[in-house]
Amino acid sequence: MKMNIKLTVYFLICSAVYIGIGAVCFAETQTVSVLDDFSRANRFYKEGQFEKAKDAYEAILDGGFESGPLYYNLANSYYKLGGLGRAILNYERAEFFMPQDRDLKFNIEFCRSLVQDGIVPRQTxxxxxxxxxxxxxxxxxxxxxxxxxxxxxxxxxxxxxxxxxxxxxxxxxxxxxxxxxxxxxxxxxxxxxxxxxxREAVIIVPEAACRFAPSDTSTTYFKIYEGAKVDIVAEDAGWARIRTADSKIGWVKGEVLQRVYTAFFKS
Amino acid sequence: MRRFLILFLFSACILESPCCLWAKDAVMGISVDKKVVEVGDAIQLSLSFDNGQKVPALDLPAINSFKSQYLGPSTMMSIINGQVSSSITHRYLLVAVKTGTFKVGPLAISYKGIDYKSEAIEIQVVSRGQLSKSSPGNSVQPQAQAQTEEELKERIFLAISVPDTRVYLNERVPVTVKLYVNQLEVRDIQYPEILGTGFMQDGFVNPRQSRQYRDNVSGILYDIIEFNTYAYFTRDGEIALGPAKLKCNLLIRESQRRRGRGIDDLFSHDFFDDSFFSDMFGRSRIYPLDLTSAQLAINVSSLPEDGRPQQFSGAIGSFKMQVEAEPRELKAGDPITLTFKIAGDGNFDSVNCPRLDSEEGFKAYQPQARTEDGVKIFEQVIMPESEKITEIPKIKFAYFNPQIEKYILIEEGPFPIRVAAQAEDKSVVLDASQIKQILPQKTQVLGRDIIYIKEEAGAWQKKGDFLHLRTGFLIFQLLPLSFLFISLAVGKRRERLSADVHYARKLRAPKIARAGLARAKRYLKNNKTKEFYDVIFKTLQEYLGHRFSRASAGITAQVVDELIESKNLDAQTADKLKNCFLNCDTARYAVSQDSMQTMQKTLAQLEEIIDNLERRKRK
Incomplete structure (x- = not known):
């Protein structure tokens, strides 16, 4: 009995120390100025100034902060400005932070339905x-x-x-x-x-030629449209080798796509 | 009667006779597979006879600058809508022998009283090497590409056509896009795209279900694939239809050998030159082609005002109407379902529900429409308001027929009905499913847009600052693991100590020795000789007992010899050990007062013994 009490105390101390250190190390940062910037960007959006709203959201990102709603609102702004590809890109990023958000799920499905290729990836x-x-x-x-x-x-x-x-x-x-x-x-x-x-990426230009080789003179294999989600297989001198949802592989110029999770990679 | 019989038999003979064929087309078709050829190369000349399967081969007259050879006939029979037609094609090989432009034909043959005549065809013969420079059969060089494409235009091209370039607004206009291919291997043909504004178009019919055939165009035989669709022009005036664009891949042989059809080539045909082997060994490559057709200027007219019936609501085409009304016997206030079936050929999007000539005495609901296999069906619920109604009035439907350029008004009815009076004190109880059947469903068209922005910013984090990428977090994960390993090690050691007595005693031996030596030093300091030697003896006993797993009390100077022998102790340690025991015995049992120096020497000996034995253990 005496031993059990001793062990319980020992266990509690260990857990408390672990949680304490964890809390100190990994506390999330809340910044008042970022919140102000976010509210200002939202105000622009409400007033229909989508370009300004987009710039304001981007400025927060440039300032080194990110959150799910920030990417979501930025995606909305891009959509309103006609940038379907960048809208899907930022919805994908928002999904990373708030995967269960229903509004986000709706918007992302809606935007995907507007993508021209309409390829449905097969999954096991x-x-x-x-x-x-x-x-x-x-x-x-x-x-x-x-x-x-x-x-x-x-x-x-x-x-x-x-x-x-x-x-x-x-x-x-x-x-x-x-x-x-x-x-x-x-x-x-x-x-x-x-x-x-x-290494997922999204096509951000209206139409891109996917070629057999990383060269402008190479034969176009197929065309890929804005908003299509692709996997980057390899990269070479400003060109990216991509695999589409229906498993076609080809080379596109690096500037026609943008990676979804840039923070993880040193590109 | 007899005269009639003779007349009948005579007519039958006339109709059975092959001579009746002259009433049909007696044209002999002439075509070649290419119109430009190098000297020494061969072209294939085809003479085709429609409805003349038994027409024999024609002996070609001597054609200037060509050597001819008959290759053989090929016959074709087709049944279209139950109508049987047959044709025969005689093929000849013409080998060019000198350069220039030459005419083949017109040719003529008479068979069973029918004169078949062909038109003349012009063939250009060029000097050797002139064609092969830009032939698509060779590997495509960048500088020759433009020239190759120019030449390709004659061998593969796209054409767009409509039956009539004068059309009406919203008229359903069949559009045909034809891909002409001459002696080329084409792969991955995509659906064409028709460019232009001011019209809408349906999707293309699957080309596998549409026509694929061969035709002679300006004397050259082409394989043709037809793509069919319909266009609807949405504004009047002159509208450009097209150009149509189509993407496909051309299969090009990589072989550097000339691919002409000269006599030499025909007889030196390599078995492995076959396309199967070429494909298999990768000797062909894909050359992507973007084909563009010419534009068509379509003159779109508005519908005429003259003769437009009041009931006209925009329908264009040629239609028939069928109306059903059920039930015909009912009580006042009960529903009658009118079913209008509009069938025919035209723009069904422009067809609206026909209307009753007069809705007086009826309560009419909004009709519902659906389209099934070329029939547009409207269902409308109407209710006679009183028992005095005896018929459903005429139903009229008007449409504009662009073929005859006139408005047509179709009428159906009136439909007699028997309406009984509704019992006043009886109320009709309808359940929800009946109401749903009777009342037309209002289909609400939902708007589509994205959901509004988020007001709450959520949890901020530094960009790219993910938990699993933080070094601190990763190092922190080592703590629990270290704890686990330490616990495991401690637990195992404890287990061994409790299970293995020898191991436990061996571990305790140095501790006992250290404690004994400390006490001995204290007695030495106080010059207590007897106590000093007692402690030395006891320490030695206990240390050796634990160290070698023996009973401590049983270890005396006599036992030491046995220990030395069994444990293979070195001679120096053995001597010291014996000496130490001897000193202790002497001091303890003989009354003597050893000097401080002797005591110090004994202590030093004991320390050395323990030190040696511990070192030996570590080794």
């Missing part, structure tokens, strides 16, 4: 399931949850090994935290794949 059952799972929470949240579950798993296992008589009541707790940890990792992995490995 497992990929679809993982996609659905990962679209429930934002990237940072699922990262934090995974880390917390990992920490809990380590601490519980550590306490179990330390205890002289191997406290049996810890076993179900360890098993449960292991299950949750695996689920969190499964949720996180499609996002990591999508953001780090897949």
């Amino acid at each position: 059952l497992i990929a679809n399931l993982l996609d659905k799972l990962s679209s429930k929470v934002s990237f940072n949240r699922i990262t934090f949850m995974s880390a917390a579950l990992y920490c809990l798993l380590c601490i519980l296992s550590g306490v179990y090994f330390l205890s002289r008589r191997r406290l049996q009541f810890l076993k179900p707790a360890i098993f449960l935290s292991l299950i949750f940890f695996i689920t969190a990792i499964l949720t996180l992995s499609p996002k990591i794949y999508q953001n780090h490995l897949r």
Whole structure:
């Protein structure tokens, strides 16, 4: 009994220290001036000055801050200015921060329906399931949850090994935290794949020629239209080798597309 | 009667006779596969006879500057709408022997009393190498590309056509885009795109379902693919239709060998030159083509005001109307469903629901429309308001027929009905499904736009500052892992200590030794000889007992020999050990007062023994 109390106290201290350090290290920054800028940009939008609104949202991004609603509003501004490609690009970025937002889902579906190619990508059952799972929470949240579950798993296992008589009541707790940890990792992995490995991009010009080779004189294989989402397979001297949703591969000029998750890559 | 029979038999003989064919087309078609040829190359001349499957091959007259050879006939029979037609084509090989422009024909043959005549065809023969420089069969050089494309225009081109260039506003105008290909391999043909403003167009019919055939154009035989659609002109005046644009790929052989059809080529045909092998070994390449047709000037007229019926609501084409009214026997206030079926050929978008001649005595609801397989169907619910109504008035539908350029008014009805009086005290109870059937559904067209901006800024974060990319976060993840490993190590050690007594005693031996040595030093300092040697002896006993897993109390000077032997201790350590035991025994059991120096020496010996044995353990 005495030992159990000692262990519980030990466990609580460990958790408190971990959460305390975490809170200090990863506290989110709220800046009053950014909020003012955001409100000003919203005012421009409401007054129908979409160009000014777009510039104001971009200025906040240039200032080094980002948020889901910021990308969402910027995408709305681009849409109103006729930039379908950039609108979809910024909706995609907003989805990263607020994947469950219904307005965002509606807008992104609406804009995708306006894209000329109308290609519906095929997905396997497992990929679809993982996609659905990962679209429930934002990237940072699922990262934090995974880390917390990992920490809990380590601490519980550590306490179990330390205890002289191997406290049996810890076993179900360890098993449960292991299950949750695996689920969190499964949720996180499609996002990591999508953001780090897949390298998604959106076409931002009305029409682009996709060629057989990275050269202006090369034969055009097919045309790709504004708003189409593609994967960057490789890059070479200002050209990008892309794969479309229907698995066609060709070269386009680098300036016709923009990556969705630029923050992760050193381009 | 007899005279009639003779007349009938005579007519039958006349009709059965092949001579009746002269009443049909007795033209002999003449075509060549190309009109420009190099000296020594061959062209294929085809003479075709429609409705004359048995016409024999014609002996070609000597044609200046060509050597001819008969290749053989090919026959074709087709059944279109139950009508059987047949044709025969005789093919000849003409080999050019000198340069210049030459005429072949006109040719003529008489068979079974029918005279077949062809037109003349002009062929240009150029010197060798002149064509092959820009032939698409060679690899395409950039400087020769323009010339190649110019020449290609004659071998592959696009044409747009309409039956009549004078049309009416909103008239359904069939538009045909034809792709002409002569002796070329074309792949990946895309749907054409018709450019221009002032008209709308339907989608193209799948070319696989439309016509693909061969035709002779200016003496050259072309493979033709037709793309059919309909256009509707939305403003009057002169409107440019087209140009039509089409994208396709031309398959070009990479082989540098000349691809002419000279006699030499025909006889030295390489088996591996076959397109199958060429494709298989990658000796062909794709050459993308953007074909553009000419524009068509369409003169669009407004519908005439003269003779326009009152009931006309914009329908253009040629239509028939069928009207059904159900039920015909009912009570006042009960619904009658009128079904109007408008069938025919024309712009169905311009067809509106026909109207009752008079709606007096009826309550009429908005009609609902749908289109099914070339029939536009309207359903309208009307209710007779009193039992005095005896018929549904005439229903009139007016349309403009652009073929005859006149308005046509079609009438149906009147339809007699029997309306009974509605019982006053009886109220009709309709359930929701009945009401839904009776009352027309108002379809609301929903607007489409994006959802408004967000007022709340959400959680801000520094751009690109993602948790998993922070070094601190990643290092922080090592803490729980370290804790886990330390716990695991401690747990394992503890487990071993409790399970393995020898290991535990061995670990305790140095501690015991250190404690004993400390006490001995204290006694030495206070010059307590007996206590000093007691502690030294006990420390030595306990250390050796733990170190070598023996009972401590049983270790005496006599046991040491056995220990030295079993543990292979070196001679120096063994001597010191024996000496130490001996000193202790002497001091403890013989009454003597050893000097401080002797005691210090014994202590030093003990320290050395323990040190040596610990070092040996580590080794």
